Amino acid sequence: MLDLLIEPLQYGFMQRSLLVAIIVGIICSVVGSYLMVRRLALLGDAISHSLLPGLAIAFVLGMNIYLGAFIAGVISAVIIGWIHTRSPIKEDAAMGIVFSAFFALGITLITTIQKSNKIDLNHFLFGNILGVTGAEVRDTAIIAVLVLLTVILLYKELLFYSFDPLGAQATGLPVQVFNSGLMILVALTVVASMKAVGVILVLSLLITPAATAYLLVPRLHQVMLVGAGMGVFSSISGMYLSYYYNLPSGPAIVLVVSILFFLALLFSPSYGILTHSKAIVEDK
Amino acid sequence: MKAMTSRSATEANQPMGSVQTIAVHHLSVNYRSVQALRNISFTVSSGQLIGIFGPNGAGKSTLIKAMLGLIPSVTGSVMFDDRPLTQQLERTAYVPQRSQIDWTFPATVWDVVLMGRVRKSGYFQRFSVTSRRMAIEALERVGMAAYRDRRIGQLSGGQQQRVFLARSLAQEADLFCFDEPFVGIDQKTEDVLFSIFRELVSTGKTVMVVNHDLGESITQFDHLILLNRDLIAVGDRATVLTLENMTRAYGGYVSFFSENAA
Numbered sequence: 001m002l003d004l005l006i007e008p009l010q011y012g013f014m015q016r017s018l019l020v021a022i023i024v025g026i027i028c029s030v031v032g033s034y035l036m037v038r039r040l041a042l043l044g045d046a047i048s049h050s051l052l053p054g055l056a057i058a059f060v061l062g063m064n065i066y067l068g069a070f071i072a073g074v075i076s077a078v079i080i081g082w083i084h085t086r087s088p089i090k091e092d093a094a095m096g097i098v099f100s101a102f103f104a105l106g107i108t109l110i111t112t113i114q115k116s117n118k119i120d121l122n123h124f125l126f127g128n129i130l131g132v133t134g135a136e137v138r139d140t141a142i143i144a145v146l147v148l149l150t151v152i153l154l155y156k157e158l159l160f161y162s163f164d165p166l167g168a169q170a171t172g173l174p175v176q177v178f179n180s181g182l183m184i185l186v187a188l189t190v191v192a193s194m195k196a197v198g199v200i201l202v203l204s205l206l207i208t209p210a211a212t213a214y215l216l217v218p219r220l221h222q223v224m225l226v227g228a229g230m231g232v233f234s235s236i237s238g239m240y241l242s243y244y245y246n247l248p249s250g251p252a253i254v255l256v257v258s259i260l261f262f263l264a265l266l267f268s269p270s271y272g273i274l275t276h277s278k279a280i281v282e283d284k
Numbered sequence: 285m286k287a288m289t290s291r292s293a294t295e296a297n298q299p300m301g302s303v304q305t306i307a308v309h310h311l312s313v314n315y316r317s318v319q320a321l322r323n324i325s326f327t328v329s330s331g332q333l334i335g336i337f338g339p340n341g342a343g344k345s346t347l348i349k350a351m352l353g354l355i356p357s358v359t360g361s362v363m364f365d366d367r368p369l370t371q372q373l374e375r376t377a378y379v380p381q382r383s384q385i386d387w388t389f390p391a392t393v394w395d396v397v398l399m400g401r402v403r404k405s406g407y408f409q410r411f412s413v414t415s416r417r418m419a420i421e422a423l424e425r426v427g428m429a430a431y432r433d434r435r436i437g438q439l440s441g442g443q444q445q446r447v448f449l450a451r452s453l454a455q456e457a458d459l460f461c462f463d464e465p466f467v468g469i470d471q472k473t474e475d476v477l478f479s480i481f482r483e484l485v486s487t488g489k490t491v492m493v494v495n496h497d498l499g500e501s502i503t504q505f506d507h508l509i510l511l512n513r514d515l516i517a518v519g520d521r522a523t524v525l526t527l528e529n530m531t532r533a534y535g536g537y538v539s540f541f542s543e544n545a546a
């Protein structure tokens with residue numbers, strides 16, 4: 001048994017990809033907890049799909065592609081907010097419009113440049129965790145430190161803001177700054193996760209561990225901690241499954257995350273469908 | 285101008301030379317094309333229990349939000365003790381309408397009450413011993429200390445409202461704003477709310493309460509503001525609860541309430 005766990009670790013690429021998978025599992029769950037409680041799951045999806053054109057343009061300009069992706073993600077969030085506030089269009093419609101437009105532009109650009117360059121659209125769509133370089137491990141770790149420090153240092157303010165934005169604003173807290181800050185955290189997190197699971201599946205790592213933990217524990221910081229634990233467990237087991245059964249790594253991780261969710265949905269002590277057949281569900 | 289100031293006994297206890305007032309001048313608020321408030325002006329002295337009345341959609345919530353700067357206003361100013369209220373938000377506590385809160389949020393009673401101490405604690409600081417003590421005292425005052433570790437969504441409507449009251453008490457504010465606190469609560473909670481409002485007012489605090497219900501609880505208020513997009517009337521009960529004012533605000537059918545209540 002131990003051999004089975006140790007064997008893959010003799011390869012440098014497995015060490016690097018496991019490390020990235022673990023880090024991504026942690027930050028996605030933490031940031032995703034905010035998205036879940038603020039009912040902004042779709043925004044995570046929108047920002048991640050919007051990374052592609054920035055990445056392609058940065059590649060053509062010879063810039064860091066992750067920086068380009070990050071900028072595109074932030075721009076998409078700004079445009080969504082702008083459409084939402086300046087027109088009678090609802091936020092979910094604005095998200096759908098912006099992210100599909102960005103996504104289409106990204107696919108067009110990457111398909112065009114990949115004909116003549118060493119760049120593979122599939123790696124961004126579905127991840128390419130086994131190809132992670134040492135520098136990418138370092139960048140992912142830096143992003144993780146930034147994200148986690150922000151969440152820890154501003155925890156009580158962000159809790160107040162995400163629970164009762166008006167009440168928080170009424171005490172003078174800069175909720176607009178928190179709003180933008182949250183967008184930036186989401187953009188950073190999905191950029192960091194792109195290599196691991198790709199832009200299409202990252203939503204799963206953002207939302208599913210947080211939702212699973214939500215079924216199990218009552219407080220936001222507990223949701224984050226338990227969610228991060230689930231994220232890490234899923235990342236590791238997904239990587240091993242992918243190693244031994246030759247499965248694609250990103251989807252393997254996502255499948256483990258999803259199985260954990262359905263177990264919690266059925267068996268959660270407080271909300272489980274099977275353990276609480278007559279549970280009264282709180283107002284949605 | 286219809287504005288009117290009435291002095292209460294408690295004002296005598298305030299430091300000399302600082303007659304605290306809330307002064308709203310020419311406040312107008314639009315939601316895109318809809319005009320929600322039109323040129324509202326009034327002055328009320330603090331240390332009173334102020335009721336904001338009017339039918340659904342009259343702009344009561346909008347008035348509170350615009351006063352606190354939570355939504356932009358087209359024109360107007362709101363002063364508290366001769367300084368813009370929005371520059372002294374640390375002195376205010378706001379409890380939103382219950383429909384604005386996500387009751388499925390993963391937070392316990394304790395988490396919610398401590399939110400009242402966030403601003404006083406300052407950035408990057410943990411909650412101090414004092415903050416924790418104040419939070420516990422606030423919970424005890426509203427009779428919710430035993431529910432500390434309950435998830436907020438597992439409480440009754442009245443209990444939830446008392447937790448929010450406790451949060452506002454923990455804020456040590458001078459101006460309290462409650463939006464429809466009596467909706468969906470039990471009699472016990474209503475009694476707790478009014479008795480705490482009274483205590484606050486007797487120590488010189490100002491309490492503004494939005495209420496659309498014209499039941500007998502209207503007699504609890506020292507000062508009434510009657511709205512329906514325009515300011516219909518402001519002043520003590522006898523001034524505000526006239527047949528003419530009530531007809532203008534609500535239409536004819538509730539007018540007879542005013543004669544008993546005034």
Ligand SMILES: Nc1ncnc2c1ncn2[C@@H]1O[C@H](COP(=O)(O)OP(=O)(O)O)[C@@H](O)[C@H]1O
Binds near residue numbers: 320
């Ligand atoms: N966010 C909003 N966008 C557009 N119209 C709004 C919004 N909020 C309130 N309104 C409108 O403004 C008017 C006043 O609303 P509100 O202040 O909530 O009334 P009240 O609290 O007295 O019931 C209503 O006509 C309402 O439909």
Ligand SMILES: [Mg+2]
Binds near residue numbers: 344345346381463464
């Ligand atoms: Mg209202």
